[in-house]
Amino acid sequence: MRGATRQVSRKINRQFLLLLGRGRPGLPFVAMGYGVPDSGVDFAYVSVQEAYLLMKNDKAVFVDSRDEDDYKTSRLQTSFHLPANALIMKGSSVEKSLVQHLIDLVNSGKTLICLSDACIKGNVNRGHVSRCRHIAQYLVELGADRSLIVRMAGGINAWKRAQLDGILGELRPMYAGEIQNWDFAPPKLKEEESEDEALPEISPAKGAGGGYVAALSEEAALAVGQQIEISGLKTRAELNGKAAIVKDFVADSGRWEIELLDETKERLRCKPESLLLKSAKQETPKAVEPAEVEVGCGGVVTENCERITCKVRWVPSRPFRQDQPTAYRVLKSDLFKKPNVSGDKIIKISRPVSSTVRTTGELFVGASGGIWAELDVTAGEKKGWIYVKGPGFGASSCKVTSEYLQA
Structure with a gap:
């Protein structure tokens, strides 16, 4: 038994040296922002709602890639802590047994969800790759199943804005070690600005953490509370024809935030021209909580964005409270x-x-x-x-x- 343990330890040590030194054999070493060799591999995303349901169905493991001070200030319940900065700056401080444990959990079939503050796209500027992508690549280099490692769109900040239960510590968004206002959006490189008609990020809830309320455009024909039909989306064409409720107007992007009226309750940000106003006489259907829903639980990033999905039990969220684990x-x-x-x-x-x-x-x-x-x-x-x-x-x-x- 001890010999087997030493053998595993030597294997991990060799892999650590490869990652912290020359890079993976056969691949060029490209230094990322935190010193982890960049294999060029990106990962599928899950929304915070999907991540929440995976947690509540015991199908996911969460790994927080932020610095220790950030983690102590605010974290997601049940999450492991594996700071991206430590991989190169304090390599000896990385707990090898934790790394192996995470790999074992992934290879046993658990979805591993990497998260950071905002989960920036991080696949254009290789000098400033998101910390959660660093950790995901790092675990894959050490043998974890790539198809079961995902990133949480919008990071822990999106979880807070959605007001899902399970935040320990500071409830407000954080970025670069600082607490931010509810209307904070992480800076983006020009090349990283998405042209998608529908974005996965969740906007701040009205009245949360200081009473943030988005300003409505005076020229907007739509209004909060109106029922609309989605039309003309290209990247999310499967949503065309679906009914939704207008929730907010995001002045910075000129998009409306809407909430689907189906069982997913997914929130999107859409351009005004993609929303058709429904008849005022039409009644809003009552929300019916489904017994099961299908959520993303893995995938491999390709031109076709191949996602792996699974059915999980629908679990309604509980009140958004500070330091109340659920x-x-x-x-x-x-x-x-x-x-x-x-x-x-x-x-x-x-x-x-x-x-x-x-x-x-x-x-x-x-x-x-x-x-x-x-x-x-x-x-x-x-x-x-x-x-x-x-x-x-x-x-x-x-x-x-x-x-x-x-x-």
Whole structure:
């Protein structure tokens, strides 16, 4: 067993030297902004809504590529931390066991979602590639399945703007180590400005984090709250003919933000000429939450943008609150569950390490100081309370605090 461990360690060390030194054999070394050899490989994107559902269905692993200070200020629940800067500036600080663990999770079938502040496009200017793309390429170079590594469009800032639960720390957008206003948009190179009719980014919610409200154009024929039909899209032609509701006007881009009226509730930013006003007499259909939806969970970037999709359980989001975890990453395979808070019965259950336990955000502190979290039945968990951390059970554990789950 020890020999096998040493063999794996030597393999990783050789791969680290290749990445931090000459680059991959047979490929030219191209230094990216943070020193990681650039293989020229980019990755498929998932929207924050897709990433959220993958998390709530225990189908994804999140890796935060930002610096340690950024990660401590604000992070996504259950995420691992693998800073892109550390790969070259502090190579010895990179935890090799974590890298191997992430590769193993991907190769076992988990979707690995790389994220940064804003997930800039980063495939034009090779000197300033997005940190999440650095990490994705790095893991592929070390043997992770490329087709199961994706990037989250808009980064953690898009998650915040969508007001999805699960943010720990600062709720406002961040960029380059600084907290930003809700109307912040990351700078783009001229070559990187997209010509797409529909963009995946989510705009700031009205009244969030300081009361940001977008200014409406006086000449705009449309208005917030009107029902429209999408028409004339080229890059997202499958959306033409679909009904949507106007949510906001983004003055900087001259586009309207709309929300589809189907089960996806996807939000897009479209040019005015791509939106047809529906009859004022037509009633807005009531939203029906589907049992299942199809989401992106991988893919390989080609001319045809080949995405891998999978069906997942629809899980509605919970209130957007600071430091209220609704998902935890399993640290120990043996966990403890109470059917209810008032009873004394405790059940021992097993979950794979690094799998996700979904909760409602409600906590209960037991008589001995242990913290229990209420399991979320809407996300597929069975009713009850799961032990998060505390002194454990038994006379010998009274003075020792053990962590079983980590947000």
